[in-house]
Amino acid sequence: MSPDCAAAPFIHPDRVRRLNDRPWQPNGPVLYWMQQAQRARDNPALLFACGQAHRLGVPVVVAFGLMRDYPGAALRHFRFMLEGLAETERELARFGIPLLLRWGEPTSVILELSPDVAGIVCDRAYLPPLATWRQMVAEQSPCVVWQVETDVVVPADLASQRVEVAARTMRPRILRQINEHLQMDDAKPHQTASPPALAGESLHDLDRLGDGLTVDRTPGPVTRFFPGGSQAAEQALDRFVCCGLMGYAARRRHPEDEAVSRLSPYLQYGQIAVQRVARQVTETAGVDPADRDAFLDELIVRRELAHNYTLHHPAWDRYAGLPAWARATLEAHAGDPRPYCYDLATLEAAATHDPYWNAAMTEARLTGYMHNHLRMYWGKKILEWSPDPETAFARCLELNNRYFLDGLSPNSHANVGWIFGLHDRPWPERPIFGTVRYMNAAGLERKVDIAAYVQQVKEIDGGDIKTSHK
Numbered sequence: 001m002s003p004d005c006a007a008a009p010f011i012h013p014d015r016v017r018r019l020n021d022r023p024w025q026p027n028g029p030v031l032y033w034m035q036q037a038q039r040a041r042d043n044p045a046l047l048f049a050c051g052q053a054h055r056l057g058v059p060v061v062v063a064f065g066l067m068r069d070y071p072g073a074a075l076r077h078f079r080f081m082l083e084g085l086a087e088t089e090r091e092l093a094r095f096g097i098p099l100l101l102r103w104g105e106p107t108s109v110i111l112e113l114s115p116d117v118a119g120i121v122c123d124r125a126y127l128p129p130l131a132t133w134r135q136m137v138a139e140q141s142p143c144v145v146w147q148v149e150t151d152v153v154v155p156a157d158l159a160s161q162r163v164e165v166a167a168r169t170m171r172p173r174i175l176r177q178i179n180e181h182l183q184m185d186d187a188k189p190h191q192t193a194s195p196p197a198l199a200g201e202s203l204h205d206l207d208r209l210g211d212g213l214t215v216d217r218t219p220g221p222v223t224r225f226f227p228g229g230s231q232a233a234e235q236a237l238d239r240f241v242c243c244g245l246m247g248y249a250a251r252r253r254h255p256e257d258e259a260v261s262r263l264s265p266y267l268q269y270g271q272i273a274v275q276r277v278a279r280q281v282t283e284t285a286g287v288d289p290a291d292r293d294a295f296l297d298e299l300i301v302r303r304e305l306a307h308n309y310t311l312h313h314p315a316w317d318r319y320a321g322l323p324a325w326a327r328a329t330l331e332a333h334a335g336d337p338r339p340y341c342y343d344l345a346t347l348e349a350a351a352t353h354d355p356y357w358n359a360a361m362t363e364a365r366l367t368g369y370m371h372n373h374l375r376m377y378w379g380k381k382i383l384e385w386s387p388d389p390e391t392a393f394a395r396c397l398e399l400n401n402r403y404f405l406d407g408l409s410p411n412s413h414a415n416v417g418w419i420f421g422l423h424d425r426p427w428p429e430r431p432i433f434g435t436v437r438y439m440n441a442a443g444l445e446r447k448v449d450i451a452a453y454v455q456q457v458k459e460i461d462g463g464d465i466k467t468s469h470k
Contacts, residue, residue: 004146008051010185011044014158015149019122019138022145024052028117029059029195033110033137034099035130036123037150038064038084039230040091042184042273045148049121050097050189052146058118059195062092062099065106066201069214072401072408076368078213079206079221080405083228084271086203091230096191100200103212107133113198114141123150123270126307126410128316151270153278153300154181156307163312165323166423170305171297178300182282184275219403222368226265226405233266237277241284249294255360255371256452261295262369264406267303274299305423306414316413319393319420326421329434330389336431342385344395356441356450357381359457361399366460368405373448379419380439384432393420 004018032049040046046062053060064085070077089099102109114120114137124147125131138145149155154177164170201209226232240261244251251259266272281287281295315321322330342352350361360374370378379396386392396416401407418424426435444450 004052004055008044008048010187011048011051011148012155012181014155014181015044016048017147017149019134019145019147020141022141022143024056024119025117025143029053029061030056031110031113031117031120032060032062033106033120033122034062034064034088035106035133036125037270037273038081038088039271039273040088040095040097040189041230042276043123043150043189045121045123045150046189047185047187048146048148050192052119052121054190054192056118057192059191059193060097060189061117061195061198062097063110063113064099064101065104065109066101066209067105068103068212070408072398074216074219074402075210075213076219076221076405077408078215079210079223080226080228080265080368081269082203082206082209083223084230084269086206087229087231089203092189095189096195097189098195098198099203100198101203102200105133107136110137111140114143117143119144119146121146121148123148124156126151126156127310131311151267151274152304152307153178153274154304156304156311159304160308161312164305164308166425167297167302167305170308171301174301174304182275182278184273184279216402219365219368222366222405225367225369226262228265228269228271230266230271233263233272234276236262236266237272237280241280245281245284245287245291245295247288248291249288252294253373254448255374256449256456260371264409264411265368268406268409268411274303303411306410309414309417309422310410317397319390322393322417322420322422325426326424326436327389329426329429330420330436333432333434334388338385338387338432340385341387344398347382347385347395348399352381352385354381354441355454356444359454362461363457364399364403368403370404371453374453375415376419377439377444379416380433380437383419383436389420 030049030053032046037043037045049060092099120141120143122134125134134147154174158177159173244259248259251257263277267274278296278299281292310316313321340353346352350358352358357378360370360378364370382396383389383392386395396419400412400416414422421436424437427437429435430438
């Protein structure tokens with residue numbers, strides 16, 4: 001084991017990767033470039049940085065580069081993130097560790113700091129553009145750059161180094177390694193020496209920071225429904241374990257029920273560690289194994305299948321990334337008559353003929369959230385009501401990323417892909433869909449209390465969901 005890894009023996013060595021062959025510099029702090037794991041607790045990258053700082057006898061500083069915009073993001077995404085960062089800053093301050101927030105593309109912010117630091121530690125990204133940021137810093141920095149995997153259970157390169165076709169192929173790869181990587185050390189971050197005074201932006205006035213953004217402001221903040229930060233994430237986890245986990249296997253498909261965790265935004269922004277969630281669920285007494293296993297399969301296997309897709313498929317964000325069989329069957333039926341065909345504005349306004357779909361879209365617009373079972377129905381109907389499958393794919397991705405608080409993530413890309421056959425199998429052939437899985441309103445009426453769900457959304461909206469179902 002290298003001296004660097006030995007300085008943090010509680011972090012599994014398979015989580016750590018050196019990105020360049022530059023040396024540690026003799027002066028300056030160890031810089032942790034926080035991007036994926038936006039939390040002070042249960043953060044292996046932060047702990048690794050603290051271990052290096054202690055070994056070298058220098059301070060540790062955390063830096064975050066805040067862009068004024070980001071492709072596809074809206075004000076609600078930035079506000080949620082900033083709420084979390086403000087809490088993380090307060091948590092880090094308890095350990096004597098400063099969080100330096102600066103405007104700019106993260107690569108520029110970190111490279112500007114790099115000549116004056118001993119070395120850089122970053123967390124791993126799972127979307128190719130963000131992974132490219134890490135590589136750029138590693139190539140251009142004068143000091144060593146280490147990367148630590150923080151936001152999956154089984155390190156992605158250990159799980160698989162090729163595109164997995166479905167959960168059935170990913171599951172055994174995850175399960176045979178899960179016990180080795182599920183354990184989490186309870187070590188806390190620590191400061192070794194007095195950190196330097198560095199100028200940055202204040203996180204005390206989030207409205208002022210929001211004014212500096214150049215993003216779409218129409219999907220506004222949803223703090224009322226999803227306050228950002230690790231504390232809110234842990235409260236959501238506690239509520240789920242208390243009220244949702246029992247009977248989860250049967251109840252999870254019911255949008256009218258409070259049986260899901262609602263943790264996806266917090267996981268997306270790294271405000272809670274996936275190991276923390278898994279451990280609390282696993283250690284809760286009296287849980288039926290079927291309920292526990294159903295939740296852990298979604299939390300770990302299916303989530304890490306999505307990360308596998310965005311890491312390894314060259315067309316991870318495009319229609320061309322769909323399986324060949326799905327594209328072939330959709331294109332063979334692209335000319336089929338469509339009983340309803342809506343433009344994007346009608347979809348965005350939740351003004352279709354279908355009150356169930358309208359309710360789901362309305363909830364996403366108002367709260368940033370849509371129940372997973374309804375996301376499937378929502379996407380299938382966009383496919384059915386669009387002029388062709390490629391247009392439908394683009395619309396799903398745009399609406400998903402614009403309104404869903406957990407958009408712009410590996411899970412979002414995989415979820416949209418699933419609507420069009422990704423990680424699925426052929427089904428009996430039918431118009432428009434070909435052999436891609438179909439969903440209809442009658443199925444919702446048969447399987448869930450969809451009328452109760454529509455009423456719940458009406459109460460949030462304070463009005464009527466447009467039109468009655470025909």
